[in-house]
């Protein structure tokens with residue numbers, strides 16, 4: 163029931179795993195539902211790609227991090243890890259309900275390569291028979307040749323590598339991490355592209371005025387090393403200032419028009435393609451998993467653990483196979499039953515408030 167000074171409801175699939183950076187780390191497993199939350203489990207956005215989120219942990223503290231991850235987080239209250247077998251079974255169930263073969267995109271509000279069971283998760287996903295490809299996102303800090311070999315054996319199809327500069331000093335500053343070694347990341351990325359069957363897709367975030375020339379260098383590098391064996395080699399990401407994300411001082415968020423103009427200019431300057439259609443990604447619209455709850459609906463929830471952000475609780479919705487985030491309930495405690503109303507339901511990511 164309790165451990166490490168923080169409570170969780172063990173019989174509902176939440177166990178205390180430990181503590182890191184002053185926060186509780188919880189292991190989530192059967193019978194806790196794995197849909198309904200932004201920070202873990204499975205997210206269906208109505209295409210043939212399912213987002214699969216096994217961990218919230220990240221060792222870096224990037225100054226532009228949209229999800230405020232890592233040791234220097236100001237908003238996080240807890241971190242989560244999900245049991246790999248339970249997660250794979252939820253991906254399989256979601257894909258079967260959608261009625262299509264899916265790409266499992268392992269991403270999240272942390273770095274999936276910190277997940278201790280990543281090769282096992284990849285293997286289990288492939289074994290479901292309804293997952294046509296598996297991709298995983300990372301900033302590369304925990305990438306090693308040995309891990310890449312194990313992931314190749316497990317059947318990983320693609321690594322999406324986010325890297326904002328190849329300059330070691332600047333990379334350390336942007337990651338706000340003195341030991342971040344971008345040269346090592348670069349060497350392992352080149353190994354992936356040249357020596358394995360895993361595809362490499364490079365995804366730098368453009369921070370206007372900070373890494374304009376670095377992005378040019380990264381585009382050239384990605385093409386040169388052979389990124390993009392089966393999927394596009396590079397996609398530049400737009401920096402978006404999120405309410406609870408980190409904002410680098412002096413960097414403004416570009417508008418979409420400005421972003422597309424800048425990308426087209428970059429394509430002209432480098433002679434490299436940087437924009438891709440959904441088809442080139444193998445992505446298409448697909449039936450959604452049936453939405454279980456609607457905004458405005460009254461529900462009863464049970465608190466199972468502290469939320470991932472301050473002021474939030476992780477709750478199970480009674481009678482519905484979903485979890486949700488309970489807000490505006492500073493008095494709540496694990497185990498408590500709370501009558502609530504659904505206030506957010508987009509993509510089946512549920513926010514509830516006490517009714």
Ligand code: SF4
Pocket residue numbers: 220221222223224226227228229230231232271272273300301
């Ligand atoms: S941007 Fe990615 S690698 Fe950087 S702190 Fe956030 S989650 Fe971690």
